[in-house]
Amino acid sequence: MNNIIENSHKIDKDYSEEIIEFYRENLSYFDNFDSISEIDTIEEIILIKQKYCEALESKAHYKELTVILKHLFILLEKIKSKSQKYDNYYERALFYEGIVFGRQEKYSESNRRFKELITIDPSNESYKNWYQSNKKKIFDKRLSLSKNIVMITTVFTTLFGNYIFGHFNFQIMIFVFVLFIGTFSFTHLYRKRSIKTND
Numbered sequence: 001m002n003n004i005i006e007n008s009h010k011i012d013k014d015y016s017e018e019i020i021e022f023y024r025e026n027l028s029y030f031d032n033f034d035s036i037s038e039i040d041t042i043e044e045i046i047l048i049k050q051k052y053c054e055a056l057e058s059k060a061h062y063k064e065l066t067v068i069l070k071h072l073f074i075l076l077e078k079i080k081s082k083s084q085k086y087d088n089y090y091e092r093a094l095f096y097e098g099i100v101f102g103r104q105e106k107y108s109e110s111n112r113r114f115k116e117l118i119t120i121d122p123s124n125e126s127y128k129n130w131y132q133s134n135k136k137k138i139f140d141k142r143l144s145l146s147k148n149i150v151m152i153t154t155v156f157t158t159l160f161g162n163y164i165f166g167h168f169n170f171q172i173m174i175f176v177f178v179l180f181i182g183t184f185s186f187t188h189l190y191r192k193r194s195i196k197t198n199d
């Protein structure tokens with residue numbers, strides 16, 4: 001075990017291919033950490049797993065990254081209140097978790113992480129950018145859903161309104177039509193504003 005930790009000091013942790021190769025060669029050690037209790041060793045494993053997370057993120061291997069993040073938070077619990085490196089390691093793990101949720105289009109879950117990260121470091125521009133980007137994507141998804149619902153309602157009312165609503169159909173058609181125009185006008189203006197903001 002000590003040899004693996006010693007060998008980890010010799011690899012270039014900034015080189016994705018090297019860290020991936022090293023981690024996978026020693027997978028049985030890094031994935032069987034339940035019995036490890038020495039704080040220094042746990043810190044070393046956390047550092048290696050975090051570098052592995054960086055490498056996986058660069059390769060877009062999000063499924064595996066999710067598994068490694070679960071390992072990381074288990075290990076972090078072991079050193080909580082016992083290591084001076086805990087806060088730094090926890091923040092980094094939270095950042096990767098926020099990223100992977102964002103990449104998987106789980107924007108609300110991603111933003112819970114970035115909201116906590118902004119509380120930890122209010123000056124971090126990367127955290128703020130991710131948070132705002134996620135908020136925009138959440139709004140876009142809701143707007144798209146609303147637009148689809150209004151479109152389906154308009155088609156349904158046009159085809160079957162007379163049979164279902166009877167003499168109230170005209171008033172309902174006017175309401176649905178106004179809703180249809182309003183939704184699509186808002187969507188158009190919103191998209192136009194978004195393009196100008198990005199420019």
